Amino acid sequence: MDFIYIDIMIFKRIFYICIVSVFVFLASCVLLKGENYNTVLLERVNEYNSDINFRVLSKYYGLRCKILNLENTQLVDSVFKNSNGSYIRSICISYKNLEDTSLLDTEEINLLKNVISDGSNLIINDISDSISPNNIEALTDSAFNNVTYFSNNDTWKFEPDGNNISDVLVNTTVSADTFFKNAYTINCNNCVNLISDANNNNPIFLYNEVNEGKVFLNGTIINQNLNNRQMWNMYYGYSYIYGYIQNILPIMMFLKYSNGEMCWHSIHKYANLTIDDPYFIETYGHLNLHDLFDEMQTHNFHTTIAFIPKNFNNKFDTSIVNLFKNYPDRYSIVEHGNNHDGYEFICYTQDQLDTLNETYNNIWINQTPRPYKDQECDIVEGRTRLDYMYNGIGINYGKIMVFPYGISLSPTLEMLKKYNFNMTVNAQYKPYLLLPGDCDTTYDFYMTPANMGFGNFGVCGRRHPYFSSDPSKPNFLRFKLNMFIGKPILSYTHEGLFVNGQDAYDNFADSINYWYPDVEWHSLNFIIKRLYLEKLNFDSTIDVEFFGNDIVVSNETNKDNLYHLKKYETGNVPIYSIKIDSQTVNYTITNDTLEINVNIPAHCEKEIKIRYYSGEKDFLVNGNYVKLERINDTLYFDFLVSNMGADSGACPVCVYYKKGNIDSLMYLSAVYLNSYCSKMIKLHISDSLDLNNNMIEIKLDQYNLIDETNESNNNYLFSLGIIKQEHKIYGYNVKLLKFDRTNVIFRIDSPANSICKLEMFDITGRSLFQHDYSINEGRNRLKWGYSGCHKGIYFATFKMGTFHKTIKFIKY
Numbered sequence: 001m002d003f004i005y006i007d008i009m010i011f012k013r014i015f016y017i018c019i020v021s022v023f024v025f026l027a028s029c030v031l032l033k034g035e036n037y038n039t040v041l042l043e044r045v046n047e048y049n050s051d052i053n054f055r056v057l058s059k060y061y062g063l064r065c066k067i068l069n070l071e072n073t074q075l076v077d078s079v080f081k082n083s084n085g086s087y088i089r090s091i092c093i094s095y096k097n098l099e100d101t102s103l104l105d106t107e108e109i110n111l112l113k114n115v116i117s118d119g120s121n122l123i124i125n126d127i128s129d130s131i132s133p134n135n136i137e138a139l140t141d142s143a144f145n146n147v148t149y150f151s152n153n154d155t156w157k158f159e160p161d162g163n164n165i166s167d168v169l170v171n172t173t174v175s176a177d178t179f180f181k182n183a184y185t186i187n188c189n190n191c192v193n194l195i196s197d198a199n200n201n202n203p204i205f206l207y208n209e210v211n212e213g214k215v216f217l218n219g220t221i222i223n224q225n226l227n228n229r230q231m232w233n234m235y236y237g238y239s240y241i242y243g244y245i246q247n248i249l250p251i252m253m254f255l256k257y258s259n260g261e262m263c264w265h266s267i268h269k270y271a272n273l274t275i276d277d278p279y280f281i282e283t284y285g286h287l288n289l290h291d292l293f294d295e296m297q298t299h300n301f302h303t304t305i306a307f308i309p310k311n312f313n314n315k316f317d318t319s320i321v322n323l324f325k326n327y328p329d330r331y332s333i334v335e336h337g338n339n340h341d342g343y344e345f346i347c348y349t350q351d352q353l354d355t356l357n358e359t360y361n362n363i364w365i366n367q368t369p370r371p372y373k374d375q376e377c378d379i380v381e382g383r384t385r386l387d388y389m390y391n392g393i394g395i396n397y398g399k400i401m402v403f404p405y406g407i408s409l410s411p412t413l414e415m416l417k418k419y420n421f422n423m424t425v426n427a428q429y430k431p432y433l434l435l436p437g438d439c440d441t442t443y444d445f446y447m448t449p450a451n452m453g454f455g456n457f458g459v460c461g462r463r464h465p466y467f468s469s470d471p472s473k474p475n476f477l478r479f480k481l482n483m484f485i486g487k488p489i490l491s492y493t494h495e496g497l498f499v500n501g502q503d504a505y506d507n508f509a510d511s512i513n514y515w516y517p518d519v520e521w522h523s524l525n526f527i528i529k530r531l532y533l534e535k536l537n538f539d540s541t542i543d544v545e546f547f548g549n550d551i552v553v554s555n556e557t558n559k560d561n562l563y564h565l566k567k568y569e570t571g572n573v574p575i576y577s578i579k580i581d582s583q584t585v586n587y588t589i590t591n592d593t594l595e596i597n598v599n600i601p602a603h604c605e606k607e608i609k610i611r612y613y614s615g616e617k618d619f620l621v622n623g624n625y626v627k628l629e630r631i632n633d634t635l636y637f638d639f640l641v642s643n644m645g646a647d648s649g650a651c652p653v654c655v656y657y658k659k660g661n662i663d664s665l666m667y668l669s670a671v672y673l674n675s676y677c678s679k680m681i682k683l684h685i686s687d688s689l690d691l692n693n694n695m696i697e698i699k700l701d702q703y704n705l706i707d708e709t710n711e712s713n714n715n716y717l718f719s720l721g722i723i724k725q726e727h728k729i730y731g732y733n734v735k736l737l738k739f740d741r742t743n744v745i746f747r748i749d750s751p752a753n754s755i756c757k758l759e760m761f762d763i764t765g766r767s768l769f770q771h772d773y774s775i776n777e778g779r780n781r782l783k784w785g786y787s788g789c790h791k792g793i794y795f796a797t798f799k800m801g802t803f804h805k806t807i808k809f810i811k812y
Contacts, residue, residue, distance in 0.1 A: 036082040036538045038063035038259050039090040044071050044097055049225040049247065050125035050218075054092040056226040057251050060444050061263040062535045062543065063090075070103040080115045082538070087120045090258040092251075095124050099131045109135050116213035121258040123216040123251065128184050139215050140208045145187040147219060150202045152181050159193045159200065165207075165257045166194055168269075168483045168516065173198055178237030178477070180246045184219035191217070194253065205250045216254050220246035232446035236481065252484075261536040264545065266449070266486035267556060269519045270527040271512055273505055274425070274462065274492040276306040276336055276402065280316035280324070280393075285495035289320050289331075291502040296330045301509040302521040306336035306402040306492075312385035313665065316393065324395050332523030333397045334425075337404040338382035345408035347433055348372050352409070356433055373650075373672045375412050379419055380650035380705060381670040387703035388654070388668060398525025399550070400425055407431045407459065410438050414455030418573045418614045419705060422548040423450060423458040423528050425490060430454060449487050449531045450547035456570040458547040460531065462490035465508040469497055474508050488527050489519070529607075530554070534563075549610040555600035562599050565608060569594035576613040576707055580606050613707060615647030619673070619700040620713040625680070628691070628720075630733060630749065632803070637683045639698060643673035645709060654702050655683060658695040658717075666696075691720045732803035739809050742787040746807070748780045750800065757799040760784070763792055775800065786811060 039058045043051040058065035066088070068079060080087050091112070097103055104112075116122050116139070124136060129147050136144050156179045158169040185202040195205035204219040224234060224247045234244035256263050278284040296303060324331045337344055346367050347353050353369050370378075379401075386397045401416055401424040409431050416424060429451055430440050439445075439453035450458035461482075467473040479489045489512060497504045512519055532546040532553065541562045544553055555561050569575075570592050578587050580598055587596045600606050625640035641651060655667035667683050700714040708714070733749040748756055759770040768789065773782060786794070789811060797806045 036064065036084070037066040037088050038262055039065045039092065039255070040080060040088050041065055041067045042070055042075075042091065042093040042097060043067060044069060044103065048094045048096065048126060048222070050094050050222045050251070051092070052225040052227050053222065053248050054123075054125070054251055056231075056443060057248060057255055058090075060231065060447065061252075061255050061259065063255065063259055063263065070097060070100075075104070075108040075111055077111060077115070080120065087115055087118055089120060089262075090255060091115070091120055091122045092254075093122065093124055095127045095136070096131065098124055098135050099133065104135065109138055113139050113210065116215060117211035119212040121214045121216065121254065123218060123254045125218045125222060125251070127186060127217055127219045136217075140188065140210070143189040143191065143208050144217070145189065147184045147186050150183055150185040150197075150204070152183070152197050152202070155198045156195055156204075157198050157200065158195055159203075161192045161194065163257060165253055167253070167256065168480050171515075172477060172480055174237075174245070174477060178245055180221055180223070180244070182221055183246070184221070186217050186219045188217060195220075195250065205253075216250075218250045218254075220250055222247050226443055230441070230446075231444055235447060235485075236478070264486065264533040264535045266488075266533055267554070268530065269483060269516050270488035270530070271509075271519050271521050272302055272304055272488065272490055272524050272527055273465075273509075274304045274306055274334070274402065274490070274524055276404075276492065276494050277308060277340070278305050278495060279307060279311040279314060280320040281314075282317050282320055286498040287495040288498075288502055289323060292498070293323060293327065293330060295502050295506055299506045299509045300513055300521060301505065302330055302332070302523060304332045304334055304398070304524040307333040307386070307397065308336050308338075308340045308404075309382035309385040310339045312389040313668075321393050321395065325393075328523070332525060333386075333395060334400040334402055334524050335382055335386060335397060335421075336402045338378040338385075340404045343367050343405040344370060344378060345375055345403055345412055346370050346406075347409055348375075348411075352433060360432065372411060372415075375408065376415055377650045377670040377672050379412075379415055380652050381668070383419060383705055384652040384654070384670065384703060385668060387705075388665070391703075398422070398523060398528065400524055400528055402426060407454075409433060410435055410454040410457075412455070413457040413459065414572055417455060417457040417549070418612055420549060420612055421457075422525075422550045423460050423531070425460045425462050425524060425528070427462055427464070427492065429459060429461045447485055448545075448547070449533065452547060452568045456568065456572050458531075460490070460528065460547075461487075462492045464493060465491040465505065466497075469493070471497070471500075471504045471507060474511065476511065479512075483516075486533050488531070490524070490527070537564075546608075549612065550607070552605050552607045553598075553600065554605040555602055558602050560599060560601045562597065565596040565598060567594045567610075568592060574613040576611045578611075579609050611707070615645065615649055616709055617643055617645035617647055617649055617651075617673075617706055618709045618713070619643055619645075619651045619706075620710075621698050621700065621716040622678070623716065623718070625678075626718055628685070630751075632732065635685045635687060637685050637696060638680055639683070640678050640680050641671060641673065641700065642678040643675060646675050648672070648674045648677075649706070652701050652703070652705060653681065654699045656697045656699070657689060658697055659690070663697070689720070694720055696720055732800050734798045734805050734807060736807050736809055737781070739811070741812065743783055743785050744796070744809060746782045746784075746796065746798075748775055748782055748798070748800075750775045750777055750780065752777050754800050756782075758782070758784070759797045760786070761795040761797070762789075763794070768794075 041051060041054055055065055082088060127147055133144055155173040155175050157173045158166040160170045183204040186206060188208055191206045191208045193203040193206045196203040207214045207216045224244050234247050237245045278287055282289060343364060347369055348371055349369050356364050390396050399422045401421050403426055407426050407428045429446050431454055450460045452458060463478055467475050528548055529550055529552045532544050532551055534542050534544045536542055541564060544563055544565045546567050553563060569589055578585055585596060587594060598606055620642050622640045622642055627638045629636050650670040651673050652670050656663045657666050671679055673679055696718045698716045735747045737747050738745045754775050756773045756775045760768045762768060791811050793810050795806055795808055
C-alpha cells in the first residue's frame with residue numbers, strides 16, 4: 001500500500017513538472033515571438049540596487065532587457081535565446097540571488113553554465129563574504145577561491161586586458177573621493193583583473209573565461225540605485241564624502257563589452273582646444289598665434305578661437321589671417337557672444353537677476369538685465385558680422401555659440417535654434433537659472449554628448465585641461481570619463497595660460513595622443529557636426545541619435561546600410577526644411593522624436609541640415625522715407641526700415657557707401673521690428689563724403705539668415721545727389737572758409753531764413769564789432785574786413801536761435 005502511494009506521488013510530481021514546463025515553454029515562445037533582447041536580468045520581487053542599475057543602464061545603452069523573476073520562473077534554455085536561436089549576450093544576477101538555493105537549483109545552474117560556455121556573458125554583482133560561494137564556484141569550475149573585505153585609502157586602477165573591456169580608462173587611477181574606498185577583494189584563479197588597487201594586489205572587478213563566454217565578478221559595493229539618484233551624479237563621483245561611480249561603472253563596462261556595436265556609442269574619438277577672445281593680431285595678450293601654430297604642428301592638436309564678433313571689421317594682421325586660411329586643419333573660429341560686454345546674454349528681468357544674485361552670492365551684482373529683444377538683436381548682429389568678415393577675408397566660422405561668462409536662459413537657447421546655430425559649447429552644462437519647462441531631471445541627464453532639455457537646443461560641455469590653470473596639474477580623469485560615454489575631449493582656456501610660453505598645452509596634447517593613438521584633432525565645428533551616437537539593430541539597420549541641426553553621418557562599414565536618424569524635437573521652433581546633401585527629404589515627428597531614414601553607401605557620408613523657421617517676416621526699406629538732414633554740426637542719412645510680416649524679430653541691416661567700384665561699410669547692426677511696424681534709422685555721414693556723384697546701398701538680411709515671405713525687396717540703392725536735391729539737408733552751422741590780411745570769410749548754413757548775430761573780439765575779450773545779418777535758407781557767405789586791426793588772435797561768435805558757435809582765427 002505504501003509502495004503504491006509513493007508511485008502516485010511521484011507520478012503527480014512528474015505530471016506537475018511537465019505542466020509547468022509546458023507553460024514556461026509556451027510563455028517563452030509568446031515572449032520571444034517577433035522580439036529580440038540584448039540582456040537578461042535574473043532578479044526577485046524585491047530588487048537589489050544592482051538589479052535596478054542593470055535594468056536602467058541597459059536602457060541607457062539602447063539595449064532591450066528581459067526581466068525574469070526567479071521566484072516564479074523556471075529557467076530553461078529557450079528563455080536565454082532570441083528568435084533566431086542565438087543566445088542573448090548579457091546576463092545579470094546578484095550574488096545574493098545566485099546563492100539562494102530556493103531560487104536556483106543545480107539543474108538551472110548547469111543550464112546557466114552551458115549558456116555561458118556557448119558565448120553569453122554573466123555579471124555577478126554584490127559579491128561579498130556573507131554567503132557560501134557554492135554556485136559561483138560551480139560556474140567558474142572552482143576557479144573562484146574566496147572573497148575578503150578591503151578598504152583602500154589610496155587609489156583604484158583600471159587594468160588592461162586583451163579584450164579592451166576597460167576601454168579608454170585603461171591604466172587610469174581614481175581616488176577614493178571618486179570611487180568608493182571600500183570593496184571586496186576577489187581571489188580567483190585564471191582570472192583577468194579589470195579594477196584593482198593601485199598595486200594590483202586586490203582585484204575587485206575581474207572575469208573568468210568559460211569556453212566561449214565570460215563570468216564577470218563584481219566586488220564593488222553597490223549602495224545607490226538609479227531610481228533614487230541621477231546617473232551623472234554617480235558617474236562623475238559627485239559626493240561630499242565618497243564617490244558613487246562604482247555603483248554603475250563595472251556594469252557599464254560589462255554591457256559595452258558584451259553588446260559592442262549594439263550599444264549606443266561614438267565611432268570616433270575627437271579632441272579640440274578652444275581659446276576664448278583672441279582675434280587676428282600678433283600678439284594677443286600672452287598668446288602668439290604663429291608660435292602656437294608651431295606647437296600644434298609638433299604636438300598634433302587643433303585650436304579653435306572663440307572669436308568676438310565686435311572685432312569683425314578690425315585691422316587684422318595679414319600673416320595671421322593667412323595662417324587661418326592656409327591651415328584650417330590647425331586653426332578655426334566659432335562665435336563668442338557678440339560684444340562680450342559683461343554677461344551680455346544674462347537674464348531678461350531685474351527679478352531674475354535678483355534671484356541669480358541671491359543664489360550665487362552676488363556675482364552678477366554689477367550686471368544689468370538684457371531684455372529678450374536686445375539679446376535677439378545681439379545674436380542676429382553677431383551672425384551678420386561674422387558673415388561679413390567671412391565674405392571679406394575668407395575665414396569661415398562654425399555656427400556654434402560660446403557664451404561669454406555663462407549660458408543664458410532657455411528662451412535664448414531656443415532663439416539660437418531659431419537662427420540655425422548648431423549647438424552651444426560652454427563650461428556650463430545648463431543655465432544658471434532654470435525656468436518652467438526646463439528639464440535637468442531625466443535619469444540620463446548630462447550622460448549624452450549634449451543636453452536637450454533647455455529650449456530643445458543642444459548644450460554641450462567643455463572643460464579646462466588643467467586644475468587652477470596650472471599646466472603641472474592636468475585634469476585627465478574627467479576627459480577620460482567623458483570619452484568612455486562617447487563625449488569628445490573639448491578643452492578650453494584663455495590667453496593667460498600661455499604666460500610662461502606657447503608650450504603650455506603640449507603636455508596635455510601629448511598625453512591624449514599617447515593614450516589614444518586613434519584620436520582625431522579637429523575644429524569645434526567639425527566635431528559638433530559629427531556629434532552623434534549610433535547603435536546596430538537586430539535587423540542590421542543602424543539607429544543614430546543626434547543633437548544639432550547640421551550633422552555629418554558616416555557609414556564606415558563595408559556594406560550599404562539603412563540609417564534611422566533620430567533627434568529629440570519638441571516642435572518649439574517650426575522646421576522650414578530638411579535636406580540631405582542639398583536634396584529636400586521627408587521626415588516624421590512622433591512623440592517628440594524627429595526621424596529621418598537614409599541609405600548611406602559603404603565608406604560614404606551624408607550631411608543632414610535642418611533649417612528652422614524664424615517666423616513670417618518681410619523686411620523692406622521704404623524709398624519714400626529717405627532723407628538727409630543736418631543737426632548742429634552733424635550730417636545724417638535717415639531711412640525707414642519696415643517689417644510687413646506677421647511675426648516680430650531682429651532685422652540685420654548693412655549700409656554701404658559706393659564710390660565707383662569700391663563699397664565701404666558705413667553701418668552694420670540689427671534692429672528689432674514688431675510685426676507690421678517700422679523704425680527710422682539715423683546714420684551719421686561724414687562731411688568728407690561726396691554727396692553729388694556717389695551712392696548709398698542698404699542691404700537687409702544680406703546673408704539670408706532669415707527666411708522671409710518676400711526676398712526680392714531687401715536691397716535698395718540710392719543716389720546721394722538726388723536725395724540732396726529732394727531734401728533739405730541744411731542745419732545751423734558755421735565754418736571758417738578763408739582769411740588773409742584784410743578779410744575773413746565764413747560759410748553760414750541755415751535750415752530756414754533767420755537772423756545771425758555776429759560779434760568780433762580780440763585776444764583780451766574786447767568787443768570790436770557786432771551786427772545782425774539776415775541769412776537765407778541754405779548756404780551763405782559772410783565777409784568781414786578787418787584791415788584796420790593789428791596782427792593777433794581774434795574770435796568770431798555767431799548766434800542763430802539756440803545755435804551758438806565761436807571760431808578762432810589769426811590775422812598775420
